[in-house]
Amino acid sequence: MAASSERASSRQAEHFAGYQKRHVPEPEIELTRVGPGTPGGEFLRRFWHPVAMASEVKDLPVPIRILGEDLVLFRNLNGELGLLHRHCSHRGTSLEYGRLTEQGVQCCYHGWHFASDGTILETPGLPESNKIKHTLRHGAYPVREYRELIFAYMGPPAEMPEFPRLEIYEYPDTDYAAHCFHFSCNWLQVHENCCDPFHATWLHARHSGTQFAAAWAAWPVLRWRETPNGMITETTRRNGDKLWFDSVDVVMPNLRCTGDLWEDATQIKAFRRTALTLYAVPIDDTNTLFIGLRLFNKSTDQYGNGQKELCGRETADYPGQSGLRPHEERQREPGDWEANTGQRPIAVHQLEHLQPTDRGVSMFRRMLRKGIRAIQEGDRRVDIKNNPPRKPDGTIPNFQFDTVLRIPPVPGRDDEEFMAEVSAQVTGAVCEPDYLLSPDRDRLIEERHFEIEAQYDKRPQAKASAG
Numbered sequence: 001m002a003a004s005s006e007r008a009s010s011r012q013a014e015h016f017a018g019y020q021k022r023h024v025p026e027p028e029i030e031l032t033r034v035g036p037g038t039p040g041g042e043f044l045r046r047f048w049h050p051v052a053m054a055s056e057v058k059d060l061p062v063p064i065r066i067l068g069e070d071l072v073l074f075r076n077l078n079g080e081l082g083l084l085h086r087h088c089s090h091r092g093t094s095l096e097y098g099r100l101t102e103q104g105v106q107c108c109y110h111g112w113h114f115a116s117d118g119t120i121l122e123t124p125g126l127p128e129s130n131k132i133k134h135t136l137r138h139g140a141y142p143v144r145e146y147r148e149l150i151f152a153y154m155g156p157p158a159e160m161p162e163f164p165r166l167e168i169y170e171y172p173d174t175d176y177a178a179h180c181f182h183f184s185c186n187w188l189q190v191h192e193n194c195c196d197p198f199h200a201t202w203l204h205a206r207h208s209g210t211q212f213a214a215a216w217a218a219w220p221v222l223r224w225r226e227t228p229n230g231m232i233t234e235t236t237r238r239n240g241d242k243l244w245f246d247s248v249d250v251v252m253p254n255l256r257c258t259g260d261l262w263e264d265a266t267q268i269k270a271f272r273r274t275a276l277t278l279y280a281v282p283i284d285d286t287n288t289l290f291i292g293l294r295l296f297n298k299s300t301d302q303y304g305n306g307q308k309e310l311c312g313r314e315t316a317d318y319p320g321q322s323g324l325r326p327h328e329e330r331q332r333e334p335g336d337w338e339a340n341t342g343q344r345p346i347a348v349h350q351l352e353h354l355q356p357t358d359r360g361v362s363m364f365r366r367m368l369r370k371g372i373r374a375i376q377e378g379d380r381r382v383d384i385k386n387n388p389p390r391k392p393d394g395t396i397p398n399f400q401f402d403t404v405l406r407i408p409p410v411p412g413r414d415d416e417e418f419m420a421e422v423s424a425q426v427t428g429a430v431c432e433p434d435y436l437l438s439p440d441r442d443r444l445i446e447e448r449h450f451e452i453e454a455q456y457d458k459r460p461q462a463k464a465s466a467g
Helices: 002-015 039-044 187-195 198-207 327-332 336-341 356-377 415-430 441-456
Strands: 048-053 062-066 069-075 081-085 104-106 113-115 120-122 143-146 149-153 175-183 221-226 230-239 242-251 255-258 269-272 276-284 287-296 402-406
Touching: 039 356, 048 062, 048 069, 048 175, 048 276, 048 287, 062 276, 069 104, 081 104, 081 113, 081 143, 149 287, 175 336, 187 230, 187 242, 187 255, 187 276, 187 287, 187 336, 187 356, 198 336, 221 356, 221 415, 230 356, 230 415, 242 415, 269 441, 327 336, 402 441, 415 441
Parallel strands: none
Antiparallel strands: 048 149, 062 069, 069 081, 104 113, 113 120, 143 149, 175 287, 221 230, 230 242, 242 255, 242 402, 255 276, 269 402, 276 287
């Protein structure tokens, strides 16, 4: 009887292991901390980051917090942008209460007047013999407005990289819609979401109903590869006799480029381009500004589902990114916001059990760690991917694409292995070095994709132009 009781007690302890697993380790510091002087923060400061939507910078200074620093963003009366340390160099009053001038912003407390580069222009009440305005500089960062977003560089001035103009932002006949969301968690778990394409199948297409097109629910074959910009995820899904090849371009350190969320994988097409970009910009260690652009053109909005008017602060024309929905609704139909913030304010990597579907997450963390340590060790020979190759027009090639080809299963072959084989060919064309910097890159890749289709499907058919 005693032995039976002991066995039952042992089984109970095995099944109810909460007491044994109650300890939560501290989050990893190297990859998650972003403040001044931290290893991760110093790495991130070597890149340009969007810090606000241009439409929100009007006739008053805008207080913002980025990378653990309190700042004030403004547009002076001449239209020049400025990004200054928020607290006045005189007595520390917030410059968000300052007055905009033709040259900069003037503090409300004693009138100290600052230019966009941190130069002190006036110190009212002090005699001309006082040299403080000639010897002191207020903290300031370079800023640039581009495609409805305002970008800032917060690293060492001597190491400022060339501003990153992505080729997808320069396509003709493209309309843009800036939008942003606040995620109450660390930037890394927000960004890693794009390295994990399997979540789109389960979270967006199976658990929470069809948040995107129904084609997303098909079980994907997954692959990942490094690029000159960062890495890409490769996802291949079957829809009858067609294969849908989709990639997410993960650009270091915190940008993702994705395709049309309403792709239904029914129409033959090759090398359709990016419909959505989002940057996971750290506000501080436990808050993230998720900010980017919706792109509308004949390649990215072929189904006409895009709604520019829905894009703004805490809103977009696609679901799952805002935490402002009622809690019960978010429980019943969670999206990325719930999945990311639900990992704790800072995800604890020691408690994870990563699996083959998480290979992209592991790959990105290795790349991030490599870049962080290169900065710490002062080794400029290590590529941290903040100066990628550029095309003749100065733009940076993008590796995101959607391609749908008529490629039926091969009798007698394992279809998942076959899909992986064809995926390697399709993505290989997108990453082909001979195409990378060519002004005809889109056409060359489109032609190559249809050549791959012809290898496996001999039936004549009309080809859609990627346009």
